[in-house]
Amino acid sequence: MQTTLREYLLNSSFHGIRYIAEKDRHWTERLFWLTCCVISWISSAMLMRAAWYDFQNNAISFVVETDYLNWDTQFPAIAVCETDAQDSIAVVSDTLYGESHDYNLDEMINEFVFFRGLSHYALQLCGSKVTPHPECFKYNFSFYETMVRAPCSKLFSKCKWNNKEFDCCKYFSKIDTELGSCYVINSMQAKEKKGRLRMISNRHTGPGAFSVQIAGIANVYLLSHQDVPCLTTPQSDVIQVAPATHYRRSIVLHEIHNQPEVRDVSVDQRNCRFPEESNLDTYKSYSYSACNVQCRKDAQIARCNCTHHYMPNTDIGKQCHIRGLECLNDHYNNWAVLKPHWADRPGLVCPCVPSCTDIEITTISNDKFGTRDDWATVEIVLEHLPSERFKRNVVRGKLDLVVSMGGSVGLFVGASLLSFVEMIYYFTLRLAKRNVQRTEEEEVRSNVPTDVLPYIE
Numbered sequence: 330m331q332t333t334l335r336e337y338l339l340n341s342s343f344h345g346i347r348y349i350a351e352k353d354r355h356w357t358e359r360l361f362w363l364t365c366c367v368i369s370w371i372s373s374a375m376l377m378r379a380a381w382y383d384f385q386n387n388a389i390s391f392v393v394e395t396d397y398l399n400w401d402t403q404f405p406a407i408a409v410c411e412t413d414a415q416d417s418i419a420v421v422s423d424t425l426y427g428e429s430h431d432y433n434l435d436e437m438i439n440e441f442v443f444f445r446g447l448s449h450y451a452l453q454l455c456g457s458k459v460t461p462h463p464e465c466f467k468y469n470f471s472f473y474e475t476m477v478r479a480p481c482s483k484l485f486s487k488c489k490w491n492n493k494e495f496d497c498c499k500y501f502s503k504i505d506t507e508l509g510s511c512y513v514i515n516s517m518q519a520k521e522k523k524g525r526l527r528m529i530s531n532r533h534t535g536p537g538a539f540s541v542q543i544a545g546i547a548n549v550y551l552l553s554h555q556d557v558p559c560l561t562t563p564q565s566d567v568i569q570v571a572p573a574t575h576y577r578r579s580i581v582l583h584e585i586h587n588q589p590e591v592r593d594v595s596v597d598q599r600n601c602r603f604p605e606e607s608n609l610d611t612y613k614s615y616s617y618s619a620c621n622v623q624c625r626k627d628a629q630i631a632r633c634n635c636t637h638h639y640m641p642n643t644d645i646g647k648q649c650h651i652r653g654l655e656c657l658n659d660h661y662n663n664w665a666v667l668k669p670h671w672a673d674r675p676g677l678v679c680p681c682v683p684s685c686t687d688i689e690i691t692t693i694s695n696d697k698f699g700t701r702d703d704w705a706t707v708e709i710v711l712e713h714l715p716s717e718r719f720k721r722n723v724v725r726g727k728l729d730l731v732v733s734m735g736g737s738v739g740l741f742v743g744a745s746l747l748s749f750v751e752m753i754y755y756f757t758l759r760l761a762k763r764n765v766q767r768t769e770e771e772e773v774r775s776n777v778p779t780d781v782l783p784y785i786e
Contacts, residue, residue: 333763337755344743345369369741376737380730388598388725394586395717402582402715404528404537405690406516406552409501410508411484412443412569413546417477426464434464441470442477444509444639446560446665448654455651468650470638474509479545481512486542486704490528497541500526505641506558507622517554517604517614536711544704546571551580551709553688555604555616560625561667562618565692570705577696577708582715583689590723591685599721601685611641620681621667628664628677633657685721 338350348354348362422435436450452458455465466472485497501512502519513519515528530537543549549568550558568576587603596602604614611626612619622641629636633656635649649657657664668676693712700706738744 333755333760337752341755342744342748342751366742373737373741376741377734380733380737384725384727384730385598388594388723389591389600390722390724392720392722393717394720400531400584400715400718402530402537402584402711403554403688404515404530404539404711405580405582405688406513406550406554406556407539407541407709408504408506408511408513408516408550408552408558409484409541409543409547410506410511410550410558411478411545411547413439414442414477414479415439417479418442421473421476430464431462434462438473438477441466441638442473442509444470444637446637446657446661448658451651452655452658456655461651465651468648469645470648470654471509478510484512484543484545484547486544487540488542489538489540490526491534491538495526499524504557505639507560507625507637507639507641508558509639511550511558515554516552516557518557518612518616518619530711530714532714536713538708538710540706540708542702542704542706543570544572547705549576549707551578551690552618553616553684553686553690555614555684555686556618557612557616557622559618559622560665561621566690568707570707572703572705573700575698575700575706575708577694577710579693579710579712581691581693581712583691583718584715585685585687585689585719585721587685587721588723590726591721593726594723596682599685601683601721603685616684617681617687621679624677624679624681625664629657632660632663689719 335350339347341347343366345362345366349359349366354362418435418438422430422432422438426434431454433450433454437454440448440451451470454462455467481498481501481503485501488495488497488500500523501514502516502521502523504511504513504516504518504520514526528537528539541549547570548558549570550562551566551568552558552562568578570576591599592603596606602608602615604616607613607615607619609615609619609623611623626636626640626643629640629649630647633649633653635647635653635656636643637654637657638648640648662675664677666676667679668674670678735745
């Protein structure tokens with residue numbers, strides 16, 4: 330082994346180390362070259378470490394593009410979720426329980442149909458701490474939804490895109506959310522496979538304008554195409570509408586364009602996920618809001634061993650019975666509100682990263698005025714065509730990492746990839762071959778007569 334080590338040091342392509350192994354060198358020369366080699370290797374390692382750190386933490390950069398003339402700007406997704414239907418609830422309760430019934434049952438139905446996390450009336454009537462009302466449901470709390478919520482044909486009366494009317498229910502698709510069934514247009518999360526309306530704005534079409542007439546009390550959500558309505562959707566993205574009112578919101582959009590090489594960078598490095606990189610079971614496409622829904626689902630199952638009846642893609646065996654609703658009600662503050670990991674207040678910490686294709690929606694103005702119509706009119710207008718957009722670029726890819734590390738090793742120790750192959754070769758194949766030759770020589774010596782051995786040597 331010592332012979333192989335000396336042979337390697339004398340013949341290695343690593344610069345400087347052969348002077349350490351040469352027999353005719355003074356010890357001071359050996360010490361000098363050993364010091365130089367150690368300093369070079371340490372310097373090379375430091376540069377390689379810096380290159381690896383930049384590759385892991387600074388691989389992506391954002392720039393602003395202003396070449397707006399060639400852009401096709403997608404209009405945001407619009408979701409409509411009914412939030413109240415007292416007339417329908419009254420009809421359903423009269424049908425199920427008779428005209429003369431406990432009107433707390435109406436409030437119970439309202440809680441189940443428009444569930445927001447709390448169930449005061451349901452627990453008051455049906456909870457385990459009281460004698461359950463004879464009309465109480467023990468499970469399958471989504472039973473009332475289809476009876477109360479308005480179908481698409483009754484919820485929408487007229488839709489327009491750039492002043493051209495179209496059939497609302499041809500393009501508005503049903504979507505399951507943690508708020509119940511909603512209707513959405515221009516979204517990739519839609520449950521139903523329907524036609525897709527081309528809602529594009531560019532220099533030929535001009536700024537887009539969308540309007541819809543809604544017969545009922547509802548929330549209208551403005552979302553990125555992969556986002557979904559949820560409990561924690563910012564109120565700035567929600568329009569609360571009611572009949573006999575006209576709402577007009579002017580918005581400005583900023584899209585994020587990704588360089589093709591961004592997909593080759595890991596999720597941790599770019600700190601975002603593309604919609605098709607979904608690791609969720611609640612929705613088929615990834616988004617920040619969909620990830621938060623998944624986080625709430627996991628938190629509810631972990632704490633209460635069940636989740637509420639509107640949680641998307643949940644097996645009926647995992648939906649809460651009345652005892653589960655009690656648990657969710659008791660721990661409402663622990664799962665209904667998001668908080669950062671360093672906060673001490675009650676809330677849920679969700680390690681969700683943004684979507685790589687998010688749209689930044691900025692509200693320019695909100696106008697509202699009364700009408701004499703039996704419906705609400707919602708008008709959403711793109712104030713002007715975007716004059717800039719964000720672009721995500723890769724500044725340190727895998728090739729840049731290889732070049733940077735290779736340059737560091739070449740600069741300080743004069744090595745290449747073959748230098749490391751050479752090291753492996755000397756201490757594996759060459760060492761094994763030397764051991765075989767030594768064994769063969771010893772066998773030959775053992776078979777030669779003693780009186781002939783001096784002549785061989």
